[in-house]
Amino acid sequence: MHRVVPAHHPSHRHHRGWQRPRTLTVWASNNADGSKDSYRLSTHWLRAGLVKVVLHNVGTFPHQAQLLKLHKGVTAASYLASLKATGGATALVLADATGGANTVDPGNHQVTWVNLKAGNYVVVCFQDGGDHGAPHFVDGMYAALTVVGHGNYARPRGRVQGTIAAYTHEATSSTPLVMGFHMPKVIDGDGLYKFENTAATDTHELAFLKLAPGMTAKDVVAFFNPGWVGPPPFTGDFGGAGALAPGARSWLRMNMAPGQYVAVCFIPDDMPPHMPHVAMGMAQQFTVT
Ligand SMILES: [Cu+2]
Known part of the structure; x- marks a missing residue:
């Protein structure tokens, strides 16, 4: 028999994080001369736990999608300012590297999984292919990401x-x-x-x-x-x-x-x-x- 769960049932009052996705798709692109690089993200909110990270390189230079968890008190804006001021030298001083999809050539893609805890994250491309050799985060390939809720440690399906x-x-x-x-x-x-x-x-x-x-x-x-x-x-x-x-x-x-x-x-x-x-x-x- 079909059972209807009443709207006031506790199962309808999930932590809001439960409704956030657990897949992050990143499309990485650039303009013709490489002076502008950009990401498009499927979401800027993720639910904690095992997250699938998919990178599609739809540009014309190699790109990556590195995830970093910002330390307490570090904002996405202050982290980017620090990266720019130091040429990336403070990347691991102000944040922890938390996986992501590594560099693929144009037209290619990479799928990865990683367990993420709640917190403030950024997605960064440190590649420097392009007309003037600056790391791509300088040219705009940088995005903020928030992970919310609680998730149990898990591994992806498959052997x-x-x-x-x-x-x-x-x-x-x-x-x-x-x-x-x-x-x-x-x-x-x-x-x-x-x-x-x-x-x-x-x-x-x-x-x-x-x-x-x-x-x-x-x-x-x-x-x-x-x-x-x-x-x-x-x-x-x-x-x-x-x-x-x-x-x-x-x-x-x-x-x-x-x-x-x-x-x-x-x-x-x-x-x-x-x-x-x-x-x-x-x-x-x-x-x-
Ligand atoms: Cu190493």
Whole structure:
């Protein structure tokens, strides 16, 4: 028998957060010369818990959608002002990296999932492709986002095919500092994978580059250091998962054609001269089938 729940029943008085969506779709675009970049967001409110983040690059330069949770007292406006004043150097001083969809080439997309707690967030593109080389947040690729309510920790549906773990092994008296990725040597190009940051203090991201023929992860590291001669050893951005604070995790749906790829992290090191982690050796080659 059909049961009608009366309007005054407690189930009709959910916390308002319960009615907020749990999917954030971001369309990233730019004008012809790259002097203006912009996001369109499906929502500026999300419900706490497992959130699906979908990035569509509808522009003509590579773009990303990095989520960051602002520290108490930091507003979206003050954070942007600080990023602009410091060229992005305060990104992880005033906020925690909370995943998102990493950089994809024009026409491509990336799907990720992450558990978010209530708070004030921003979506930021730190890429600097364009006519004058400024990071895209300077040109408008920046948005505020609010997460409300309570959510239980959850993982996406579907079989997780493997784990990619970013790590930092701090230097000891007998071993050097090493950063890298523990990951399967062969990745399913449509598979669902977990990404976790096992470092104690470093923020790490997971970005995929396609290797140019004959090139290796060593070449990619060399490219981001002084002295590289010749064309880039990679041919494009194939997504990945946004940066995560130490101890955090997310999931991503791979979107790569078969071939040779490299996983890299561009987060600037917290120690001077603040080299991107990839230049310090954080690059791992893998095969996509
Ligand atoms: Cu890193």
